[in-house]
Amino acid sequence: MNRFQRRRFLQQMGLGTIALWATLASCGNRTRSLGAGQGRSVLVVGAGIAGLAAARDLADQGFVVTVLEGRDRIGGRIWTDRSLGVPMDMGASWIHGPDGDNPITPLASAAGAPTFVTDDDRVVVYRPNGEPVTDGELERAEAQYHQLLKRLARYSEDQDRDLSIAAALRAIAPDAIADPLLRYHLTSWLEFDAGGDIEDLSAWYWNEDEAFPGADVILPGGYDAVVNYLAQDLAIQLNHTVEAITHTKNGVAIATNHGEFNADYAVITLPLGVLQSGAVTITPELPSSMRRSLAKLQMGHVNKVVLQFPRPFWDETQQYFGYAHPEKGKYSYFLNARTFSDAPVLMTFGLGRAGLALEQQTEEAIAADVMSVLRILFGPNIPEVERLLVSRWTADPLSRGSYSYAAVGATPDDFATLGRSVNEVLFFAGEHTHPTYRGTVHGAYLSGQRAAAQVAQRFSD
Ligand SMILES: Cc1cc2nc3c(=O)[nH]c(=O)nc-3n(C[C@H](O)[C@H](O)[C@H](O)COP(=O)(O)OP(=O)(O)OC[C@H]3O[C@@H](n4cnc5c(N)ncnc54)[C@H](O)[C@@H]3O)c2cc1C
Missing domain, CATH: 3.90.660.10 (Polyamine Oxidase; Chain A, domain 2)
Known part of the structure; x- marks a missing residue:
């Protein structure tokens, strides 16, 4: 039975009932020990880098993994x-x-x-009228920008409530946004990096995340080389849009546009914007702490x-x-x-x-x-x-935005909260669940590995 036939067979049989058989069958072209998974079944929702990282680690530990992906391709926001x-x-x-x-x-x-x-450093910057900025002017503008960020941090720390970056700037440097070169830095560096508009970004927490050197x-x-590499030999059902997730202590049922799937566990990597949209119902609903964090973070x-x-x-x-x-x-x-x-x-x-x-x-x-x-x-x-x-990432119903950020009122804890497990059956991953490296490919990848470890941890004692 080739890989495609086996996937179709698995889908027709329903996963929960044939978990052990499927594990043995999936060893056909790849030697794999039963490991921690012992043939238990896991559904992974989303074939972005987080879902693929989780699926890869779980499959390698002997879990029977099926990835459900709404698009006709893998990779999600790697495209x-x-x-x-x-x-x-x-x-x-x-x-x-x-x-x-x-x-x-x-x-x-x-x-x-x-x-x-x-x-x-190989950059030429032009003023609004097309005049190139000299190296000296650019260096001074950059120094001014860094100085402004320091003042912004000092000012916002002294406030007893969180403000947007723009509101804080209006208080300390009312002309900053109107200054062409400061505006250039605020948008090309800060907004691109943090993901949000300075009118919405939290002045307290916009840059609480960390970076590798x-x-x-x-x-x-093409970045897709990375996801294609991770996806090798994984059972991925493309064009399977998840509509509803129902969980009990004993397992999970996931309704898609191509029928229902059942498993012992699920790793949910739906993007923040999709979770916020309510397009996928989760029953029983998520704990109130998670719902509060969902409402506070933004795409x-x-x-x-x-x-x-x-x-x-x-x-x-x-x-x-x-x-x-x-x-x-x-x-x-x-x-x-x-x-x-x-x-x-x-x-x-x-x-x-x-x-x-x-x-x-x-x-x-x-x-x-x-x-x-x-x-x-x-x-x-x-x-x-x-x-x-x-690209039109916000209009896209399977992403509903580009990447997450801390809006006014959110804290880094909100990213961590969205990475908690529910009922010891639902596990969550995705860039928006990684407080240290949110908004990045590596953050999403590490979150998928974390979710896989959480599932495996249940069997390590
Ligand atoms: C324009 C842009 C530029 C970026 N630039 C960089 C960069 O240079 N470097 C960097 O590190 N990061 C960058 N990022 C961020 C990075 O792409 C993401 O953080 C990362 O890819 C997110 O991975 P993920 O697995 O969490 O989510 P996704 O990749 O979004 O994966 C989630 C998957 O779930 C699927 N899905 C959604 N809803 C359903 C449903 N109902 N049923 C089934 N499947 C569903 C989606 O189709 C998707 O495949 C950028 C993002 C954008 C949009």
Whole structure:
């Protein structure tokens, strides 16, 4: 029986009843001991990096694992689009801090995926009128930005209630957002990194998370190499949208658009925005502590626009072109894909409220808008864009946002709370459940491993 036939057979039989048989059958092309799992069954909801990490670890310990994924592909917010003829990552692009204990670096290496350092210092930044900023001016603006963040931290610590970053800035430096270069840094660095708009980000907790060391790298061949590597030999049911989860002390029943699945345990990696939307009912409902945390955290609106041109018309050696766009969050920098591929391609971003507004626009309107910026930077005679890719992560019912952040009133505990188990049957993972590395691929991956360890822990005594 090949892998596909076996999956179909498993689905038709119903998982709970044939757990041991399936374990033995799944050993057909891979030697696997029964281990801690002893043939117990686990359903993993979501084939993003968190779900795949959990599934991988559990399968390797002898659990009978089936992954239920609503999309027609794995990877979730890791999504490599190849329709331009070159790999373009519309979700995660970078391994942030690839050194130290970052678990994605060895995975990429095992997957045979080359990496490329995107050098933050190879950047030209332009003023709103298209005038390039000198190196000295940029250094001063950067120092001013860091100084501002220090003042922001001091001011917000002295307050007896949490404020948004924007509200705190209005109190200490009313002109900061109107200053083109400060605005450029606040959006390109702070909003992109933290995931939220400064109007919503908690001044107390926006940067309570941590980072691994090292200069960020991208995967020029596509980030999907990492998820494809993890997914090898896993039983993944694509196009299976989960609609309802019912749990008792004895197990879990999951209703999908293709029927019901049963198992001893479930690892739920639904994105924060999907959990908040109520699209998946959970019965009995989640504990009140989890519901409170769900209401406090927020999903950001980070979107990408990829533009393919007939030929490059920019300095091909620069890594980034920054633009102090008059509107915060709009096309404030461009990644030059020419440095790591043959493609005459630029990638730009819509962040925060501007990232959400972008989703409401047609491709034609977005192209016209970005082209008007590029003409300011590179002159009126540049060629028209040939092809365009646009992400719309917030409109996407299977993500409902880009990545999570601490909004005003939330604390790092809220991320941890969402990673607690329920009834010793439901276990949770996903970037939004990792208080230290939320909003990243490595955080999501580590959360999946944590959930797998929580399941296995039940049998270690
Ligand atoms: C534009 C953008 C840029 C980013 N850039 C970076 C970056 O450079 N570096 C970095 O480290 N991180 C980056 N991130 C964040 C990173 O992509 C995420 O933190 C990580 O991929 C989340 O993984 P996850 O497994 O928690 O969630 P997901 O990848 O979203 O996985 C959840 C899965 O559940 C599925 N699902 C949802 N609802 C259902 C349902 N009802 N039934 C069945 N399946 C369902 C989804 O389809 C998805 O496959 C970026 C994200 C975005 C959107």
